[in-house]
Amino acid sequence: MNEERKIETEEVDSVAPPPRARVTPEAPAETLGRKRDYLAGFLAGEKEDEPKAGPGSDLQGTVVEALKSIYDPEIPVDIYELGLIYDVDISEDGDATIAMTLTTPHCPVAESLPNEVELRVLSVPGIRDAVVNLVWDPPWDPSKMSDEARLELGML
Numbered sequence: 001m002n003e004e005r006k007i008e009t010e011e012v013d014s015v016a017p018p019p020r021a022r023v024t025p026e027a028p029a030e031t032l033g034r035k036r037d038y039l040a041g042f043l044a045g046e047k048e049d050e051p052k053a054g055p056g057s058d059l060q061g062t063v064v065e066a067l068k069s070i071y072d073p074e075i076p077v078d079i080y081e082l083g084l085i086y087d088v089d090i091s092e093d094g095d096a097t098i099a100m101t102l103t104t105p106h107c108p109v110a111e112s113l114p115n116e117v118e119l120r121v122l123s124v125p126g127i128r129d130a131v132v133n134l135v136w137d138p139p140w141d142p143s144k145m146s147d148e149a150r151l152e153l154g155m156l
Contacts, residue, residue: 059126060090066120067098073109077152079117083144086135094128096121101140110134 067080067088079085079100087099098117102110114132121130142155150156 057090059094059124060088062124063088063090063096063121063127066124067117070113070116070120072103072113075103075153077145077149079113081146081149081152083140083146083149090127094126096124096127096130098130098132099135100132101135103140105136
């Protein structure tokens, strides 16, 4: 265990380069198991038009649809129908500002839900940046729920 280890080194003038791990142009595409233009259709495809930004725009509707896919973990209703989203503002540049609240200030998802909202809004094509403002005024109450949410919870 206490024996001394000796490290030996060897000096060399040159080393042969390692083989390339790339496909050479001389290799026929058939030997690789795919067509040579396998990406041609994808690269030549028309890019979908991004929704136009601004208030009342298609982009704002797309953001609202993205918000409707986020559910409150304690209540089986999405946060938009639950009335937790107070405002969705989209600038002409595609910057989204979301004003939202929580059912209570001591909500167990107070740290994670705003981050999830921000990530979900950023995933919408056409959104350049997203800011989520957590507001407490006016406080949330059940009257802010949509009729669909009340029906789902048996409150109608």
